[in-house]
Amino acid sequence: MKKAKGHEMSASLDGLVDELRDAARELDAAVWRSGLQGRFTSTYRTRAEQERLYRAYISGRHAFPVAPPGSSAHEYGEAFDYLVSPAEYQQDVGETWVSWGGEWGGIPDMVHFELPGASSRAKQAGENLIQELARKYNALPWWATIFAPLGLTNRPAEPAPILGQGVSYICRTTGYFC
Numbered sequence: 602m603k604k605a606k607g608h609e610m611s612a613s614l615d616g617l618v619d620e621l622r623d624a625a626r627e628l629d630a631a632v633w634r635s636g637l638q639g640r641f642t643s644t645y646r647t648r649a650e651q652e653r654l655y656r657a658y659i660s661g662r663h664a665f666p667v668a669p670p671g672s673s674a675h676e677y678g679e680a681f682d683y684l685v686s687p688a689e690y691q692q693d694v695g696e697t698w699v700s701w702g703g704e705w706g707g708i709p710d711m712v713h714f715e716l717p718g719a720s721s722r723a724k725q726a727g728e729n730l731i732q733e734l735a736r737k738y739n740a741l742p743w744w745a746t747i748f749a750p751l752g753l754t755n756r757p758a759e760p761a762p763i764l765g766q767g768v769s770y771i772c773r774t775t776g777y778f779c
């Protein structure tokens with residue numbers, strides 16, 4: 602889908618799994634209520650979109666880490682990227698998400714928010730996919746045969762400090778992340 606030129610549109614939440622979509626809306630509402638601005642820059646991604654992003658990433662044309670095709674939580678509707686303005690509040694919003702029981706990309710991937718364990722599940726799914734493709738075509742897919750920049754692929758989400766202990770805000774208000 603092409604974005605209208607000169608007009609910044611938010612990515613749709615439609616492809617996200619239900620519990621993440623609802624929590625994402627809660628986060629967005631909390632951000633705007635607090636006087637900040639935020640927008641969803643990437644949500645659900647098809648395999649083709651992830652391949653395109655990964656190509657851009659390994660050739661140095663992407664600011665944030667990109668997982669290999671099949672290995673991104675975005676491909677399973679379990680992650681979204683969210684950009685906060687002013688940027689100095691990005692970390693606060695990430696820590697809020699963690700206090701709600703979600704996982705955040707931390708300093709290396711500050712725009713990345715996901716369901717608990719989403720990146721670990723996606724990494725496993727990506728490994729399974731490579732094996733499946735290798736069996737089917739008797740050859741490895743291109744992304745399994747190249748070296749990505751050191752230490753950036755399949756990186757588990759950086760643990761961020763938990764602000765609120767006990768029952769999370771999202772759990773209390775929506776019943777998710779309990």
Ligand SMILES: [Zn+2]
Nearest residue numbers: 680681682713
């Ligand atoms: Zn992301």
